[in-house]
Amino acid sequence: MAPASANILGRLQSITRYDPLIQLFLRCTQVASPTHYFTRWSRRVREFGFSPEDAPMLALGSFSTNQDRDVLRMHCFITFDHPLVNLWDQKHDEIERRLNAMRRQLAAPYDLVELPSVQFLA
Incomplete structure (x- = not known):
């Protein structure tokens, strides 16, 4: 969370x-607590048209950890924000390409991060 x-x-x-x-x-x-590269990824997510409030929330999906620091990233991002989910679905492939390009330059364990599943809670 x-x-x-x-x-x-x-x-x-x-x-x-x-x-x-x-x-x-x-x-x-x-x-979830932000990890290294969270701010950089948040700025990049913002470039896809997400609001200044939504981009950091989505960035936590890839660059966050739990209190014990034994989990890297969130597996699922659940929201009531239908436009956010629609934009994520529209831009998913582009966002994934951007993350993959960034990951190639990162040291372990950050080179293993993935995008979360973004789902609308109906």
């Missing part, structure tokens, strides 16, 4: 009726 989402959930926990559901969700997820 993105840090911004974790912050929002933390604020919602003060509402008693949401607390049990949030606790359950937080036990099943981990907060």
